[in-house]
Amino acid sequence: MFLTQHTQLELIDVSYAPVALASEESNYILSGIHLAVKRGEWISLLGLNGSGKSTLLKAAAGLIRQGVRGSIHRSESGSGKPIPIVMQQPDAGLVGTTPWEDVVTLLERQGSPAEGLVQRAEQALREVGLGRRMHQPLETLSGGQKQLVAIAGCLAAEAPMLLLDEITAMLDPGMTAIVCGHVRRMHKQGTTVLWVTQSLEELLPGDRTVVMKDGRIVFEDSAGSLFRRSAPNMPDSPGEREGFVPPYAVKVAWELEAQGVQLPFIPLTAEQLAEVVASYVR
Numbered sequence: 001m002f003l004t005q006h007t008q009l010e011l012i013d014v015s016y017a018p019v020a021l022a023s024e025e026s027n028y029i030l031s032g033i034h035l036a037v038k039r040g041e042w043i044s045l046l047g048l049n050g051s052g053k054s055t056l057l058k059a060a061a062g063l064i065r066q067g068v069r070g071s072i073h074r075s076e077s078g079s080g081k082p083i084p085i086v087m088q089q090p091d092a093g094l095v096g097t098t099p100w101e102d103v104v105t106l107l108e109r110q111g112s113p114a115e116g117l118v119q120r121a122e123q124a125l126r127e128v129g130l131g132r133r134m135h136q137p138l139e140t141l142s143g144g145q146k147q148l149v150a151i152a153g154c155l156a157a158e159a160p161m162l163l164l165d166e167i168t169a170m171l172d173p174g175m176t177a178i179v180c181g182h183v184r185r186m187h188k189q190g191t192t193v194l195w196v197t198q199s200l201e202e203l204l205p206g207d208r209t210v211v212m213k214d215g216r217i218v219f220e221d222s223a224g225s226l227f228r229r230s231a232p233n234m235p236d237s238p239g240e241r242e243g244f245v246p247p248y249a250v251k252v253a254w255e256l257e258a259q260g261v262q263l264p265f266i267p268l269t270a271e272q273l274a275e276v277v278a279s280y281v282r
């Protein structure tokens, strides 16, 4: 089976167990994963700790191959460039001795044109707030700053697809907003994004949202329907079923629905709540 023109990544019946453990079904970390990612699509991937999100990303990026069953088709931008992936542990992916060297090396490996390469690297480092630290040894950077180096690499690489694994987990709220903003802008300009997060506040109502549990996909729909109940006061939304703590905005939305207000989506943040209420009032 081949990727269609519109598909960037496709996983067909993918299962994974480390080779030494594969003799028992219960050792499977991924089971029966079907996921097709269209070009330009944004997918938010959620799940409690240990549900298999990072493993799915690594399999999708081709970082783990042994023990993977099923098939994975990647469209790697046509020129064979690897899909940039930023992992939870940024050290794993950094290659240089300084932020500047890391991003420049990444661009060289990506086969970026030499003209303007250094300027692009420096611009990306400035955008994530590392302008003054671009020549500081990597081992002296904080965990969050190392994460930002990896993110700067993705920004500079202007890759068609990004696989991002909880990249805001170590960032403060200000930097989280900046990084989310950058990645959302890249998506608007056509970049395909697979965004793993534990933070429901990072989701937009229209995001295609995939929830994993015990290595399987258990929910696939828009973020705005994650906490949609079948009837007011009926605690049966997919989000509740899968053990997510409903944010404050969700609880307000449930109250409104109990009062007979029908909302087009269930908001996850105060801003989304304001938006949905305003659309109702209009």
Ligand SMILES: Nc1ncnc2c1ncn2[C@@H]1O[C@H](COP(=O)(O)OP(=O)(O)OP(=O)(O)O)[C@@H](O)[C@H]1O
Pocket (backbone or CB within 6 Å): 018, 029, 047, 048, 049, 050, 051, 052, 053, 054, 055, 056, 088
């Ligand atoms: N090589 C391995 N050998 C044995 N177990 C593994 C291996 N890799 C992952 N696991 C286990 O597989 C499960 C899924 O791990 P994974 O890192 O994919 O989860 P996750 O959803 O990303 O979790 P988190 O949100 O905590 O980062 C975990 O229980 C983990 O301990």
